[in-house]
Amino acid sequence: MQIPSAGMDRDAIFDQLTEYKKDDVDWTSGRVFGYVFDPGADILAFGKEVYNRFLTENALDFTVYPSLLRLENDLVAMIRRHLRGNDQVAGNFTSGGTESILLAVKAARDYFREHKPEIENPEMILPSTAHAAFHKAAHYFGVKAVTVPVDPKTFRADVEETRRCITAETIFMAGSAPSYTQGVIDPIAELSALAEERGIWFHTDACMGGFLLPYFRRLGRDVPDFDFVLPGVSSLSVDLHKYAYTPKGASVVLYRNPELRKYQMFAFSRWLGYTMINPTVQSTKSGGPLAAAWAVLRYVGDENYLSFAQKKMAATQRIRQGIEAAGDLYILGDPEMTLLSFSSDNVNIFHIIDEMRIRGWYIQPSFSFQGTCANIHLSINLSNAGREDAFVADLNKSVEAAKKLPSGTLVKEVQKMMDASGRQAFLENAGDLLALAGVAGGAMPERMAPINEVLDAMDPEMREKMLLEVTNRFFHP
C-alpha cells in the first residue's frame, strides 16, 4: 500500500475499515470473555464523547494544560481513597497495567540505586502467577526476576519459599489481587510484612482487582487486605480500563508517599531542546483517556459500580457451578473474583476452545507450565451476565464434540521436522510451521487446536522464540 496521491472519499475509507474489521471478534455479542470490558451503550458513548473532547490536548506539559493536571490529581484522589490510602499516597495515570508495573519496578530499581548502591545486580521475587508485565519490566530495566512456583492446589504465592529466595540483592517483591489466570488473591498481608521486615519494596498488582474487590467486600465477600491498609505495601497498580469501564489506555500506579513516587519520573535537560519532565513512560500523549476515565467514574458513580459488581459476582457463580457440574471439567484453585480457569484430564481443552468458537464464544487458552496443565481462562463481565445458561449448554456440547476429535497429529509432524533440522533451523523456518498449520496472510485457521497443541508441547523458551519469529513475520507489510 502507498499513500494515495489524492485524498480519498470519506465513505470509501470507512467502507474499507468496515471490511478490515469483518474478522474481528464481536465483543458486542456478550460471548467474549476478555479483551473488551463492555458496560453497555450509554456508558460507552459517554466515555467516547469525553475522550474525543480531550483527544487533541497534549499531556506532555501540565503547565500548558492545567486542566489535565487537575483531572489527574482528582482521579488519583478518587482511586487512592478507594484503596484506603491516606493523603500521603501519590500516583499517576498511565496507559495501562503494563505501564503501571513497569514504572513501579523502575521506581524501586532507582530507589535502591540511590539508597543501597552496593546492590549491583538487583533481583525481584515473583510468584509464578505474577503477570508477564513484571518479566517485561525485568527485561527492560535489568532486574533479575526470580520466580517462585505457587502452591499447585491453591495457586497462591508460597510465602515460605519466597522467604528462602530473598538475597542481599533482592529489591522488589510482588503479589496479585487477584492473579489474572486463576483469579486467586495472593497472601498480600504476609508477603508485604515479609518485605517490610527485610527492607524490600513490595508491589500489589491489583490491575484486575483493585477497582472491583472493594465492591466485593462491601457485598459481603471475605476479601483479604491487599491495599494501603497494609504498611508493607510500597506501590500498587490498578487498571481503570478493566472493571471501571473507562476507555482503553487507563490505569493508575500509586505509591505509599511522594518520596517513593519520585523515582518513577524522568527529567532531562542536557540537550538543545526543552527540559523534558515525564512523570510516566510516554511523553506526548492524548488527554483523551485521562479525561474519559475521570468522567466515567463520576458518570457511573459508586452505587452503580456496586450493582455491577453484584451482577458479575452472580454471573461468575452460575458459570462456575455449570463448569463444576460438567463431569469432565474442573476449576483450578478457588477463584475469588470474576476470573477463573478450568481444565480437563480426559478432553483436549484446545478442541473445546475451537468448538466454543464455532458456537460463537471466545475463550482463551493458557499453556501448561511448571506442572500445571493447559487450561481455559474466563474473565467474566457484565456483558456475559444473562448468558450463563447458554454458555454452559454450549460448553457441554463442545466437550462432547471435542471428545470425538483426534489429537496430536501436527505435534508429531513438527517433532519430525524439528528432529531433522535441529531447534535453531526449525525456528528460522517458522514459515514452514505456519504453512503446515494453515496460517495464511495473518489470518488464523478456524481450528487452532493443532497449533496450540504444538505450542503447548514446546518448552516455554522455545515457545517464546517461535512466537517471536512468527510475530516478526506477521508485522511485515
Ligand SMILES: Cc1ncc(COP(=O)(O)O)c(C=O)c1O
Ligand atoms: C493482574 C494483571 N496485571 C497486569 C495486567 C496488564 O495490564 P494491561 O494489559 O492493561 O497492560 C493484567 C492484564 O490483564 C492483569 O490481569
